[in-house]
Each structure stands twice: as structure tokens, then as C-alpha cells.
Amino acid sequence: MINFNYETDFILENEEDIASWLSAVIASENKKEGEISYIFCDDEYLHKINVEYLNHDTLTDVISFDYTMGNEISGDCFISVERVKDNAIDFNVTFEEEIKRVLAHGILHYCGYKDKGEDEEALMRKKEDEKIALFHVEQ
Template identity: 75%
Template sequence: MISFNYETDFELENETLYEEWVSKIIDSEDKTEGEINYIFCDDEYLLQKNIEFLNHDTLTDIISFDYTMGNLISGDIFISVERVKDNAADFNTEFIEELKRVMAHGILHYCGYKDKTEEDSALMRDKENQKINLFNQ
């Protein structure tokens, strides 16, 4: 089950389309869909989570709490809409494309992909691009 929660004035248009897409991402990695909760928020909200749970006093676009067990993908994915907007401007891309990248990024972490090394980051970026392409299929 995929759910979308809002702690800011932002809301996804056509949640069903995004729900189907996230399911496709999980299926494409030969995983099983568990409970995925997306929480869209602002910088301040996510900063508090970052400090409280990770002891990081920095802004970030995403924090994910992974409850995956084996192939059953589950977790809470917090996304700062403000940070995604700023990143989209910095990377000269559309907001919605950057949002899809971040949404896919959280799921890919649950599937076992990392991004701490250059090699891992390159693979993660490649996977993100593949998953974004699934959106309109």
C-alpha cells in the first residue's frame, strides 16, 4: 500500500498515477510492495526530523526510514518540497522531474542501492533515470 501525506500546502496531482508508478518501480526490481508512506513537508519540518533521528543539523531533500524485510519493501519517505524546488532550479530541471527523482531515490534505497561512493552514486543516478522513464509507460 502506498500512501501520500502532506505536512505542507503542496499536494500531488493525480495520486493514483504516482501510486501506480511507485508500484512499477518496486515490481521492476523484483520486490514486493509493502507499506510505503510518502510525507511531503517543508525544510523546517524535515530539518527537525534530521536533527531528532539522525543528529544531522543540515537541510536535505529526503530522509527515508527503511522497514523493509527481505523482499517486502516498506518505509516512510519524508520529502522537503522546498528543497526539491531549490534543487530543480540548481540542476536546471522541472520541479516535477526532480520530485520524481527523489521519490524513486527513496524506493531504490529500500531495494538495496547505496549512494555513498562515486560508483554507487553513478549506479543510483542511472537507476533513478530508468525509474523516471517508467512513469509514462
């Protein structure tokens, strides 16, 4: 089950479509859907989590806590809407595309993909693009 929670005034306009797409992303990786919660917040909220739980004193767009057991993926994915908006401008993409990228990014972490080294990061970007393309197929 995919849940959306809001700690800011942002609200996804198409929760049902997004949830269906994320379910398809999970299935495309041959994983089972467990309990996945997305929490949309602002920079300040996510910065506190980054410092408290990861000991990183930086701003970030997404932090995912992975509770996956075996083939059933579960987790909490915190997304800073402010960072996503800024990144969309920096990467010259729409906000909608960038929000899909971070939504998929969390799922991909739960599926075992990492993004620490150059090779891992390149594979993560490739997978994100592949999963964003699924959204257009699902509609």
C-alpha cells in the same frame, strides 16, 4: 500500499498515477510492495528529523526510513518540497521531474541501493533515470 501524507500546503496532483508508477518501480526491482508512506513537508520539518534521528544539522531533500523485511519493501519517506523546488532550479529540470527523482530515490534505498560513495551515487543516479523513464511508459 503506497500512501501520501502532507505536512505542508503542497499536494500531488496525480496521486493515483504516481502510486501506479511507484508500484511499477518496485516490480521492476523484483520486490513486493509493502506499506510505503510519503510525507511531504517543508525544510524546517525535515531539518528537525535530520537532526533528531540522523544527527545531521543540514537541509536535505529526502530522508527515508527503511522497514523492509525480506523481499517486501516498506518505509517512511520524508520529502522537503522546498528543497525539491530549489534542486529543480539548480539542476535545470522541472519540479515534476525532480519530485519523481526523490520519490524513486526512496524506493531505491528500500531496494538496497546506497549513495554514500562515488560509485554508489553514480549507480543511484542511473537507477533514478531508469525509473523516471518508466513513468512515461506507464502513462
